[in-house]
Amino acid sequence: MAINKAMRLALKALSYPDLDLKKTYKLQRQMTKAIHPSLKPLYEMWDHKIAGTDHEIPVRIFFPPETEEENKILIFFHGGGWVIGNIDSYSTVCSNMAKITGHIVVSVDYRLAPENRFPAAPEDCYTVAREIFLDSELFDVKKENITLIGDSAGGNLAAVVSMMARDRGEFLPSKQILIYPSTYNDHSSSSPFASVHENGTGYLLTSKRICDFIELYISCEEDLNNPYLAPLLAKDLSGQPKTLIITAEYDPLRDEGEAFGRKLHEHGNQVEVYRMKDALHGFISLPKHFVHVKRSYELINRFLRNED
Incomplete structure (x- = not known):
């Protein structure tokens, strides 16, 4: 269903193009927490911590219903x-993901900027x-x-971890799924990119908001040219996992995600790119019965099962 005039007006009102994220990110974190309170879970999960160099990294593990297949x-x-999130x-997203894919989902609570920058x-x-x-025994x-x-x-x-894995030589993922990256x-x-100009206002995620996020994320201006921050800048993208990229039609990030898919392909990787028609950035967080969410999991499951 295309976005009609009434929906466009509502989206424009919700997009807050002039909101100063750099001054309000703490408030927005609190709002996110209020919207997603810590309730007694209706799914099987386990909170755990993994040791980093000088700190522990929280993870939340979601288990799918019992299956006879090997663990994935x-x-x-x-x-x-x-910065936020x-x-x-994302517990509801990850619970749905575990149930629909039949995979164990390990959600990573990585450190946020600007307190912990790139x-x-x-x-x-x-x-x-x-x-x-x-x-392997974990x-x-x-x-x-x-x-x-x-x-x-x-x-x-996800894309950056795959690049780091290749560069450091300690492990190498066989698959990665990048949703409007x-x-x-x-x-x-x-x-x-045309999508930044066409979709940069009026569609919830604005180009100004993205710029603010990046300004809060970087440690210095030189970071902007680091491929571990902007993977599309990588000169060598060989040796990357089989990749599924799903973009959203009305998303300022649409074109750069698709360009990354093309560059991965040019460097010899197996890549599938799918543009979700009529979708906005962030749609994977919608209830699982929404058409864009259902279609995404159809694509994800086909990809995970190595189906053409």
Whole structure:
């Protein structure tokens, strides 16, 4: 269903193009927590901590219904612009993900900016992925049955962890799923991507908001040219996992996500890119009966099962 005039007006009212994220990110975290309170779960889960270099990284593990198949894992990195969001705000998403895919879902509560700026988030995500890949007894799972997945900033982190894994040589994921990922460093009026200009206002996630997120995330201006922050800048994308990228039609991040898919393909990787028609950024957090969510899980399950 296309976005009609009334819906466009409502979206414009909700997009807050002039909201100063740099001054209100703490308030927005509190609002997120209020919207997603810590209630008694209606699903089987387990909170755990994984040791980092000088701190512990919380993870929340969601278990699917009992199956006779061997264990399979999705390591999930949440969205929120590296600044907001947490394992509580994504618990419903991860519970649905476990049930629909039949995978154990490990949701990573990585450190947030600006208190912990780049590269704190990717280092936390890499540490958790490394622990799961290298400790085969942790979940009794084969390495080929471990997939990285994330949405928005989490999609960025999934792609970055795969690049870090190749560069460091400690492990290598076989699959990754990137849902409307951030892959580039410029979302201003000088952006080379049409979707930033076409969808940068009036569709909930604004280009100004993305710029604010990145400004809160980086430690210095030089970070903007680091491929671990903007994967599309990587000169070498060879040796990356089989990849599924799902973008949203009315999303300022749409074109850079699709461009990243093309670049992965050009460097010899197996890639599928799907643009979700009429969808907005953030749709994976909608209730599971919504058409875009249902279609996404059809694509995800087909990808996980290696179906053409």
